[in-house]
Amino acid sequence: MPVGTLFPPLPLASKMLGPCSITVSVKSSSSLRFRNSQASIVSCDYSCFEVRDVSYRPPGTQHNLLNGVNLSLPEKSFGLVFGRSGSGKTTLLQLLAGLNKPTSGSIYLQRYGIDGQPNQCPELLPPERVGIVFQFPERYFLADTVFDEVTFGWPRQKGGLALKEQLALRLQTAINWVGLSGISLDENPHSLSGGYKRRLALAIQLVQIPDLLVLDEPLAGLDWKARVDVVKLLKHLKDKLTILVVSHDLNELSSLVDRSWRMEMGGVLKEEPLPVSGGTLTL
Numbered sequence: 595m596p597v598g599t600l601f602p603p604l605p606l607a608s609k610m611l612g613p614c615s616i617t618v619s620v621k622s623s624s625s626l627r628f629r630n631s632q633a634s635i636v637s638c639d640y641s642c643f644e645v646r647d648v649s650y651r652p653p654g655t656q657h658n659l660l661n662g663v664n665l666s667l668p669e670k671s672f673g674l675v676f677g678r679s680g681s682g683k684t685t686l687l688q689l690l691a692g693l694n695k696p697t698s699g700s701i702y703l704q705r706y707g708i709d710g711q712p713n714q715c716p717e718l719l720p721p722e723r724v725g726i727v728f729q730f731p732e733r734y735f736l737a738d739t740v741f742d743e744v745t746f747g748w749p750r751q752k753g754g755l756a757l758k759e760q761l762a763l764r765l766q767t768a769i770n771w772v773g774l775s776g777i778s779l780d781e782n783p784h785s786l787s788g789g790y791k792r793r794l795a796l797a798i799q800l801v802q803i804p805d806l807l808v809l810d811e812p813l814a815g816l817d818w819k820a821r822v823d824v825v826k827l828l829k830h831l832k833d834k835l836t837i838l839v840v841s842h843d844l845n846e847l848s849s850l851v852d853r854s855w856r857m858e859m860g861g862v863l864k865e866e867p868l869p870v871s872g873g874t875l876t877l
């Protein structure tokens with residue numbers, strides 16, 4: 595892919611850097627698409643996020659919340675975990691995001707060749723490569739402006755111009771990806787609509803350009819209009835990164851789903867494709 599010049603037309607860049615220009619190179623990517631475990635186009639090597647024989651028991655407790663969980667999610671695909679309340683879905687997302695460590699088993703990234711065989715040693719998945727959006731993320735907004743909210747966790751130490759350029763570019767990319775570019779960066783996050791608050795919560799994670807984005811109940815608590823809005827946004831993001839969602843909203847998300855699993859009570863995960871159309875699934 596050609597090298598392109600993205601700056602300046604971006605208001606964000608001038609907010610962070612003052613007038614300047616920045617050059618970025620864009621890497622080409624493979625065009626893998628999976629639907630219910632079937633790879634429809636495989637044009638080159640690909641990677642999968644893999645959970646292998648993971649069990650989890652919180653420190654000081656007697657029972658496992660997860661038991662021998664296995665999951666494989668190809669890059670740039672959309673996975674859904676569903677199941678009854680209390681079965682262990684959020685616990686699994688927390689392990690993927692590195693908030694807790696598995697008691698046994700491992701979570702890693704595995705590269706495969708065109709023949710479907712692993713072609714490298716598995717790489718452990720560093721927590722900073724995973725973005726997590728919790729249920730009702732707007733409850734955790736802290737800042738008075740959209741700009742401060744998105745940049746809240748950024749390094750405050752003096753960085754060179756190169757670091758600032760990199761951060762500005764990531765910020766602009768995240769804002770564009772979630773469709774927030776029409777909103778003033780000085781807007782108070784709490785004054786945004788429900789759907790826009792969810793967009794902002796996604797942007798906060800996307801500035802890190804994670805390899806894997808995990809979302810806990812992304813439609814919970816939204817009105818119908820905002821739900822449609824968030825589903826459209828997830829469809830758009832699906833082309834850019836790998837997404838794993840925990841949700842009870844199977845019908846609304848089914849058109850996005852490439853792979854799905856049911857978490858059974860006791861933390862046992864089983865792959866279960868969603869009905870292709872018209873069918874209903876019970877939790």
Ligand SMILES: Nc1ncnc2c1ncn2[C@@H]1O[C@H](COP(=O)(O)OP(=O)(O)OP(=O)(O)O)[C@@H](O)[C@H]1O
Nearest residue numbers: 652655659677678679680681682683684685686857
């Ligand atoms: N630190 C902990 N110590 C003991 N039990 C815990 C701990 N964290 C969660 N649990 C219990 O583990 C079970 C699984 O919780 P988890 O939040 O993962 O379920 P869930 O499937 O995401 O539920 P929901 O759909 O209601 O969000 C629940 O019974 C919960 O009470």
